[in-house]
Amino acid sequence: MLYIVGLGPGSKALMTQEAIDVIKNTHTIVGYVTYIHLVEDMLKGKKLVVTGMRGEIERSKKAIEIAQTGEDVAIISSGDAGIYGMAGLVLELAAKEDVHIDVKVVPGVTASIGAAAALGAPLMNDFCHISLSDLMTPWDVIKERVDAAAKADFVICLYNPRSKGRPNNLREALDIMLKYKDENTVVGIGKDVARKREIIKTTTIKDLDETEINMTSIVIVGNKNTYVADGHMITPRGYTL
Known part of the structure; x- marks a missing residue:
């Protein structure tokens, strides 16, 4: 399963319970370095795939590749993943490359x-x-x-x-x-x-x-x-x- 997770604006108090549960139960987390820092206290012992600014396509492709192996992976972004976030890009890439994987978009509190x-x-x-x-x-x-x-x-x-x-x-x-x-x-x-x-x-x-x-x-x-x-x-x- 590929989870696309919205972290909310920056406080754990404003994260949805679903987002918290997905991050807790998923071993591999993909994200922009700033987003990783927002939840770093939740990521101990996890495998991290981290890129810098404007690395959205690279991150999305990597998350899709991991999901294709059958491993659960979560790609994270701030706010809501479907509002100027990662959800659209991941789904567009999967469709363009004719990749068929299970994807779940986990909503978050947008700015x-x-x-x-x-x-x-x-x-x-x-x-x-x-x-x-x-x-x-x-x-x-x-x-x-x-x-x-x-x-x-x-x-x-x-x-x-x-x-x-x-x-x-x-x-x-x-x-x-x-x-x-x-x-x-x-x-x-x-x-x-x-x-x-x-x-x-x-x-x-x-x-x-x-x-x-x-x-x-x-x-x-x-x-x-x-x-x-x-x-x-x-x-x-x-x-x-």
């Missing part, structure tokens, strides 16, 4: 959900996920998606919002949103959610400081009804109160 819980209740009405990384998706396509989501007044969860290699994507995306959203629209920021250096804060589109944002951040831009009360970011569901 938007972890950050939303810490912020309050910003995702109580329609929302979407958009990654601002243009490594896999052309930037023009991403901008079209940001425009459409903002025009429809979705709450927008921005993954991979800013890095040294693309320092301006976040501000450009926010500027697109300003075509439809007020500059005082509430924005929630979750940085290193559920990890030792966690930062949770609210601001506005106008006042957001991009220099505070990096690849371990999630940015949640509210809709026209989102507000802050007693420190909590709230998007009304629509109940008559």
Whole structure:
């Protein structure tokens, strides 16, 4: 069996019991070095296959090869494995190479959900996920998606919002949103959610400081009804109160 496991945002307390059980009972674990460090206390005595950044294809192929021998193996990623994680790539490779193995995707708490819980209740009405990384998706396509989501007044969860290699994507995306959203629209920021250096804060589109944002951040831009009360970011569901 090949397990594709979502570890959640970074704390064992936010891992699903299924994810914990799979890691506990599987001898071989495949993962990016940062993800391995997140659960290293659970990996004593296990066989580890570790790669660096951008080694996703290598890791996936190795996990598939191990599973083909009949050995149980788990490939891990942060958040949910099916949301910008490893699940799609593993299944695509297996299909492309006509490999028939048993695969089980083990869900995890994705960054938007972890950050939303810490912020309050910003995702109580329609929302979407958009990654601002243009490594896999052309930037023009991403901008079209940001425009459409903002025009429809979705709450927008921005993954991979800013890095040294693309320092301006976040501000450009926010500027697109300003075509439809007020500059005082509430924005929630979750940085290193559920990890030792966690930062949770609210601001506005106008006042957001991009220099505070990096690849371990999630940015949640509210809709026209989102507000802050007693420190909590709230998007009304629509109940008559």
